[in-house]
Amino acid sequence: xxxxxxxxxxxxxxxxxxxxxxxxxxxxxxxxxxxxxxxxxxxxxxxxxxxxxxxxxxxxxxxxxxxxxxxxxxxxxxxxxxxxxxxxxxxxxxxxxxxxxxxxxxxxxxxxxxxxxxxxxxxxxxxxxxxxxxxxxx
Numbered sequence: 001x002x003x004x005x006x007x008x009x010x011x012x013x014x015x016x017x018x019x020x021x022x023x024x025x026x027x028x029x030x031x032x033x034x035x036x037x038x039x040x041x042x043x044x045x046x047x048x049x050x051x052x053x054x055x056x057x058x059x060x061x062x063x064x065x066x067x068x069x070x071x072x073x074x075x076x077x078x079x080x081x082x083x084x085x086x087x088x089x090x091x092x093x094x095x096x097x098x099x100x101x102x103x104x105x106x107x108x109x110x111x112x113x114x115x116x117x118x119x120x121x122x123x124x125x126x127x128x129x130x131x132x133x134x135x136x137x138x
Contacts, residue, residue, distance in 0.1 A: 004119075014082040015081050016036065022080075026129050026131045027130075048111060076095065
């Protein structure tokens with residue numbers, strides 16, 4: 001499975017309130033997410049992480065430090081903790097991530113690039129989540 005296929009087969013889960021979860025799947029509409037955007041008065045979102053830069057495994061401590069730095073940069077947005085859950089079987093464990101409401105596409109790409117991610121998920125109200133590849137596949 002190539003890296004793009006791996007991202008496309010991942011479930012992007014955000015933990016909203018009271019342990020409710022919202023699952024995003026690339027290319028599939030999500031009415032619950034649209035409602036969350038509407039309630040928050042925003043019309044865009046991204047699902048992003050700082051874990052495992054360029055898909056190279058690093059220690060949990062390094063991942064946590066990087067993700068905390070990313071979280072600090074997201075302070076102006078409404079964010080929800082999340083996790084990317086790869087389709088099984090996979091050598092990858094779920095990566096701690098953030099669902100970021102109200103972020104624009106350029107800023108989401110800038111942060112994904114800064115934290116050396118191969119891809120991010122981006123979308124707008126009424127549209128399906130989109131995989132944005134930030135690096136060329138090998």
